[in-house]
Amino acid sequence: MEIIFQKMCPPLLKFxxxxxxxxxxxxxxxNDFSKIxxxxxxxxxxxxxxxxxLELIPDGETxxxxxxxxxxQRKKGNTFFFFKNNNSNLSSLVFSGAVRLNFILKxxxxxxxNISDIPFKFQQKFILEPSxxxxxxxxxxxxxxxxxxxxxxxxxxxxxxxxxxxQNNEFFGYEEKENTMEYLKYFARFNSRTVKFRYNFxxxxxxxxxxxxxxxxxxxxxxxxxxxxxxxxxxxxVNSFVLPEEIKMNExxxxxxYLKKEDEFNKSFSKYLSHPLPKNLKYEVEKKTFYLxxxxxxx
Amino acid sequence: xxxNVVASIGYRLNEHIKNALSLSEEAVIISSLVDLKGxxxxxxxxxxxxxxxxxxxxxxxxxxxFQSSPGMNPPTTVNLxxxxxxxxxxxxxMESLRYVxxxxxxxxxxxxxxxxxxxxxxxxxxxxxxxLSNVGIEDIGKLWSNIGTNYIPSVSYKIKHIVxxxxxxxxxVSSITKIQ
Numbered sequence: 001m002e003i004i005f006q007k008m009c010p011p012l013l014k015f016x017x018x019x020x021x022x023x024x025x026x027x028x029x030x031n032d033f034s035k036i037x038x039x040x041x042x043x044x045x046x047x048x049x050x051x052x053x054l055e056l057i058p059d060g061e062t063x064x065x066x067x068x069x070x071x072x073q074r075k076k077g078n079t080f081f082f083f084k085n086n087n088s089n090l091s092s093l094v095f096s097g098a099v100r101l102n103f104i105l106k107x108x109x110x111x112x113x114n115i116s117d118i119p120f121k122f123q124q125k126f127i128l129e130p131s132x133x134x135x136x137x138x139x140x141x142x143x144x145x146x147x148x149x150x151x152x153x154x155x156x157x158x159x160x161x162x163x164x165x166x167q168n169n170e171f172f173g174y175e176e177k178e179n180t181m182e183y184l185k186y187f188a189r190f191n192s193r194t195v196k197f198r199y200n201f202x203x204x205x206x207x208x209x210x211x212x213x214x215x216x217x218x219x220x221x222x223x224x225x226x227x228x229x230x231x232x233x234x235x236x237x238v239n240s241f242v243l244p245e246e247i248k249m250n251e252x253x254x255x256x257x258y259l260k261k262e263d264e265f266n267k268s269f270s271k272y273l274s275h276p277l278p279k280n281l282k283y284e285v286e287k288k289t290f291y292l293x294x295x296x297x298x299x
Numbered sequence: 300x301x302x303n304v305v306a307s308i309g310y311r312l313n314e315h316i317k318n319a320l321s322l323s324e325e326a327v328i329i330s331s332l333v334d335l336k337g338x339x340x341x342x343x344x345x346x347x348x349x350x351x352x353x354x355x356x357x358x359x360x361x362x363x364x365f366q367s368s369p370g371m372n373p374p375t376t377v378n379l380x381x382x383x384x385x386x387x388x389x390x391x392x393m394e395s396l397r398y399v400x401x402x403x404x405x406x407x408x409x410x411x412x413x414x415x416x417x418x419x420x421x422x423x424x425x426x427x428x429x430x431l432s433n434v435g436i437e438d439i440g441k442l443w444s445n446i447g448t449n450y451i452p453s454v455s456y457k458i459k460h461i462v463x464x465x466x467x468x469x470x471x472v473s474s475i476t477k478i479q
Contacts, residue, residue: 252414252415252422253415256418268317268318268321268322268323269317269318269321270314270317270318271314271318272311272314272416272417272418274415274416274417275415275416277415299318299319
């Protein structure tokens with residue numbers, strides 16, 4: 001589809017355009033690109049499921065190919081788009097045949113390891129390729145999982161994406177045939193890590209009597225008083241409480257927990273317990289459990 | 300939006316004062332001090348009263364959004380100036396100073412608010428930050444005469460960056476004159 005925009009000229013140019021005896025100039029812009037490939041990324045951690053904070057970097061060979069084929073790569077939100085120029089000579093037989101595109105997926109979110117349901121270590125590389133299980137999916141299971149992890153010498157976590165396009169000359173080298181091929185759509189979906197909330201309470205003074213306190217869950221009306229004492233790595237003694245429910249990490253939670261006190265004289269004590277932040281993740285090897293921690297001072 | 304922000308912060312402040320002083324009754328009310336006729340609201344006695352002093356547009360944030368969302372009006376970001384006044388009748392002046400101190404203590408310990416730590420806050424509010432707003436000694440007289448009462452112990456805070464964004468797309472693309 002070719003779209004022509006008309007733009008009115010500013011008054012100064014009108015003055016200079018006496019010879020044409022026209023009141024305005026006309027500029028025609030032709031924009032004739034077609035989308036050939038779309039790569040989208042999703043993450044269950046985010047409320048809108050869109051995984052935005054990443055980069056798609058073509059490897060050297062793919063980069064040269066993008067230049068030779070005059071392709072344009074753009075990113076919008078969680079999706080990377082590739083466009084071809086319909087006015088270039090890509091329909092020529094010279095460009096026929098399958099083309100393999102290889103990309104490195106770079107995760108810019110410093111908390112990616114915390115929030116994602118992947119092995120809790122660095123030096124991981126995910127190999128993402130089109131799956132036969134579902135059209136467009138870049139991994140065999142519903143989410144990217146540890147079966148896709150390959151050894152990686154460098155530090156950090158990256159993804160490697162390999163996609164073959166133009167097997168049937170849909171986009172390039174189709175010569176004179178009618179080209180009505182739909183663009184290709186691929187996606188990858190990351191799951192969020194399953195954790196338990198652990199609240200750690202400490203007093204501002206030396207007082208550490210925690211006998212009358214309890215946790216109240218406003219959503220379920222449940223009460224909990226199974227606190228246990230533990231010593232933090234900095235030597236501080238805290239009273240900890242673990243919410244029994246396993247929770248998928250998310251940007252926001254619906255839990256409404258309060259610390260209350262059974263006290264004859266102070267029945268009104270009530271403190272809202274804020275949701276733990278994703279940076280406060282701790283893995284306990286013995287219990288094989290991820291805890292999302294919150295530290296709360298009681299005056 | 301504004302009512303939600305003020306109520307949410309008021310809720311957390313109320314919790315803080317009640318826990319600090321072991322109170323069973325409410326310690327915070329959101330209300331004006333006097334009505335249009337100048338009558339003092341009896342509900343404000345022995346409490347911290349929160350009321351809106353002023354509202355201003357945050358113009359710096361407006362510039363950043365201008366080109367990032369074509370087709371949409373830039374979001375409106377406002378800052379609220381809230382007054383926290385402690386009215387204790389019968390010359391119970393020391394108690395009012397104590398309550399004002401608790402307000403300062405609360406905002407010192409928590410100067411940002413989000414849905415993760417403030418239960419009533421709307422999910423459309425990403426994050427709020429709070430800073431103390433100084434009122435000059437020469438402006439106090441004007442301020443309290445506008446409020447309509449004599450000066451009572453109080454402190455004002457600026458609640459920053461409340462974003463109004465309806466996400467409505469408006470038509471601002473060039474006209475298409477021809478389709479081939």
